[in-house]
Amino acid sequence: MMTPAPIVLFTYKRIDSLKKSLASLSRCPLSADSELIVFSDAPKNDTDIEKVEAVRTYLRTVTHFKKIKIVERVSNMGVDYNIINGIKEIAAHCSSFIILEDDLIFAENFLLFMNQALSHYENYPDVLSVSGFSFVGKIPENYPYDTYFTNRSWSWGWGSWGSKMQAVDWDVKDFDNFIKNGQEQALFNKTGGSDLTKMLRETMEGKIRAWDIRLFYYQFKHKLVSLYPVSSKTVNIGFTKEGSNTFGYNRYKTTLDMSNKQDFVFPGNSHIDERLNAAFLRKNNLANRIMTRVFSMIGVK
Numbered sequence: 001m002m003t004p005a006p007i008v009l010f011t012y013k014r015i016d017s018l019k020k021s022l023a024s025l026s027r028c029p030l031s032a033d034s035e036l037i038v039f040s041d042a043p044k045n046d047t048d049i050e051k052v053e054a055v056r057t058y059l060r061t062v063t064h065f066k067k068i069k070i071v072e073r074v075s076n077m078g079v080d081y082n083i084i085n086g087i088k089e090i091a092a093h094c095s096s097f098i099i100l101e102d103d104l105i106f107a108e109n110f111l112l113f114m115n116q117a118l119s120h121y122e123n124y125p126d127v128l129s130v131s132g133f134s135f136v137g138k139i140p141e142n143y144p145y146d147t148y149f150t151n152r153s154w155s156w157g158w159g160s161w162g163s164k165m166q167a168v169d170w171d172v173k174d175f176d177n178f179i180k181n182g183q184e185q186a187l188f189n190k191t192g193g194s195d196l197t198k199m200l201r202e203t204m205e206g207k208i209r210a211w212d213i214r215l216f217y218y219q220f221k222h223k224l225v226s227l228y229p230v231s232s233k234t235v236n237i238g239f240t241k242e243g244s245n246t247f248g249y250n251r252y253k254t255t256l257d258m259s260n261k262q263d264f265v266f267p268g269n270s271h272i273d274e275r276l277n278a279a280f281l282r283k284n285n286l287a288n289r290i291m292t293r294v295f296s297m298i299g300v301k
Helices: 015-026 046-059 078-091 110-120 162-166 182-192 196-204 212-221 274-282 286-298
Strands: 007-011 035-040 067-072 096-101 104-106 127-131 147-150 158-161 225-229 234-236
Touching: 007 015, 007 078, 015 046, 015 104, 035 046, 035 078, 046 067, 078 096, 078 162, 096 110, 110 127, 110 158, 127 212, 147 274, 158 162, 182 196, 182 212, 196 212
Parallel strands: 007 035, 007 096, 035 067, 127 225
Antiparallel strands: 096 158, 104 234, 127 158, 147 225
């Protein structure tokens, strides 16, 4: 039996979604054999003190997992640096790990999938991460695998390896050169989605607090790939007014895998299937981004 990768959960003040998330995670085989490490961010203002304390009080009652460690931040880091610093801390002493946020619901085979994938691709130098989430709906009938690759990571339930995350440039040291290079920006958007350059620029300018765009950019610069399941093992329930970076209309709606499949067929290489990659990129193109903005403005859910 495999030793499950540690599960690393980031949370702030959303106790209702946190309870739902941990309840669904507890139904996954391997959960009782897994270590759970929780990073609880500190309140950023007086309004959030009570909500954060409610989250921490609840976390102290959780007992299902093999071992539970709760890291209570003493000052507010924000959604970006709570996660970035947490990844750095975990990557320093864990060979592999699974990263979660408190707004996810999991298929029962989520942990089985993640652990098998992390084991299978550990020694593939160009595989940066494994995603539990997928929104590509139409899989070709003749497609023989349970997974596919793209050039972009996704943060709604994912995993990676300590050595690979330790190499990530979270500070984006070459941003000044990149933002002056239109050709590089166009290639970044073409490779992973038309929203990427804008997201990176606004993050580096402090207009938004998107931590994962830094990972996407590193992945682009080093020509790395991410693995996705053909049937999503997670769904995001965080599109509410309390979501830090998820709000408004969710264009990434997907169907949670209910098959309870236990073993998965992985490609023997990390090549990208262009049919699936094209479907992935369409969801992130300009037309879909405009539709998302319009639907959010008029209240479509």
